Amino acid sequence: MSVIETDEQKQLRAAVAGLAKRYNYVDYVLPKARKGEPLTELWREAAQLGFLGVNLPEEYGGGGAGIYELALVQEELAAQGCGLLLVVVSPAICGTIIAKFGTDEQKQRWLPALADGSKIMAFGITEPDAGSNSHEITTVARRDGEDWILRGSKIYISGVDQADAVLIVARTEDAKSGKLRPALFIVPTDADNFVKTPMEMDIVEPDRQFTLFLDDVRLPADALVGEPDAALMQLFAGLNPERILGAAMAVGMGRYALDAAVRYANERTVWKSPIGAHQGIAHPLAQCKIELELAKLMMQKAAVLYDSGDDFGAAEAANMAKYAAAEASIKSLDQAIQTHGGGGLTREYGLAAMLGAARIARVAPVSREMILNFVSQHSLGLPRSY
The missing domain is CATH 1.10.540.10 (Acyl-CoA dehydrogenase/oxidase, N-terminal domain)
Incomplete structure (x- = not known):
């Protein structure tokens, strides 16, 4: 590798x-x-x-x-x-x-x-009552002749107003056992009984979040992606790239913040020298650089493992990369604001507005606590806590 x-x-x-x-x-x-x-x-x-x-x-x-x-x-x-x-x-x-x-x-x-x-195409997995527990998803797909009928709801679904369809994670009934199992459906955003409601978010972001209501949405047989038995494998095939791309976005945001801080620290002169000459400014920025590079390396490792077909190795690395990138990104942005002093809170630099967007990385697409659960259980072999 x-x-x-x-x-x-x-x-x-x-x-x-x-x-x-x-x-x-x-x-x-x-x-x-x-x-x-x-x-x-x-x-x-x-x-x-x-x-x-x-x-x-x-x-x-x-x-x-x-x-x-x-x-x-x-x-x-x-x-x-x-x-x-x-x-x-x-x-x-x-x-x-x-x-x-x-x-x-x-x-x-x-x-x-x-x-x-x-x-x-947007992606719909999160539900109001299921949270991180995807086993509790209640959106259900049932057969009606050759068609599928979907009923349920989703929350925090990004960019539905820009999307032509949403890949919905639902559950179908196993005819043999009667148990529900996951399945993925392509649902056009203009389908009858598909309702999207914008959510009022308190962050400055160009992409909006939506709550979705599927009130007996009728879909043709070919809306089902692949085979029902492969749905869990299909789901994880998409979630690892999600974590890797989320880590990449966080690393990039951290780089943006650090570049802005370094530029300001080189330009801003107090007591006849640039403020970047002072260790109180320089050392925290150097630490941010180190942590961003470490997060980037783990993100690259996860991507290489995924592309090579090592699904388990990719899952471990992708979760670690997403955790590390989120922490490094937030720290870099916070330090960039501190480096700018009062200017870091002005519209001129826009750093404060970015802080909310960077903070998302600790929560989505998977929370830092669930990543720690994953590492505790799968990487360290500790007993499952939930």
């Missing part, structure tokens, strides 16, 4: 960074976010350049690379403050699941459109 990047990967980083600089946080993202508008122009141009579908199969219009390359794209976008939340969802989760488990018709219908960004 190597995380020494190839010339192609380095060129991809440079190309994404060049695009991201034109859609930077202060001039583009923050004004959009304050108005609750999605980053449509950035999404379209990133798609046209092939960045959004870099991980999807070439035969369906993708780049034929892996999650490593998609994480690289996300990191470089976020390093300019313009990370795309729906990259985590549409190509990383949904695109991966359909590419691995979808029928030929589902692949033909969705993958080219996900790759070129002309269609977006």
Whole structure:
């Protein structure tokens, strides 16, 4: 396993960074976010350049690379403050699941459109009462002739207003045992009895969150992704990329904050020397740099393991990467604000507005406590606590 990047990967980083600089946080993202508008122009141009579908199969219009390359794209976008939340969802989760488990018709219908960004697919797993316990999901799919009927609700579903469909995690009844088991369904956002309600969030973000209500939504037989028996495997095939891409976004945001702090610390002069010459400023920033690099290495390890087919190794590394990246990102942003002093709380720099967005990484797509549970149980072999 190597995380020494190839010339192609380095060129991809440079190309994404060049695009991201034109859609930077202060001039583009923050004004959009304050108005609750999605980053449509950035999404379209990133798609046209092939960045959004870099991980999807070439035969369906993708780049034929892996999650490593998609994480690289996300990191470089976020390093300019313009990370795309729906990259985590549409190509990383949904695109991966359909590419691995979808029928030929589902692949033909969705993958080219996900790759070129002309269609977006959101992902719906979280429910009001289930929380992190996916075994308690109550959204149920039942047969009605050849059709499926979905009933249930979802919460904290990102970007539904931009999406053409939502990949919904539901449960179907096993005819032999009568027990419910997970299954994934592609639900068009314009389906009858599919209701999306915006949630009032108290953070400055361009992508909105929604509560979904599925009140007997009727779907054709081919809405079911792959085989019902493979649903759990399908779900984990999407969740590991989700954690890796979430870590990449957090690392990128941390880089953005650290760059802003270093720039200010070099420019701001007090008592005839730049404030960055003082250890009280320099050492905390150096510590942030170290912790960001360590988180990035774990994220790269997780991506390499995933792309090599080591699902268990990828799950462990992806969880660790997501934890480490969240902590490093928040710390870097907080230290950047401190370095700027009162300026760190002004609109001019936009750092305070970013703090809420960075804080999401401790909660979603999986909380830091659930990651610690995973590491305790699977990495350390301690007894299960729940």
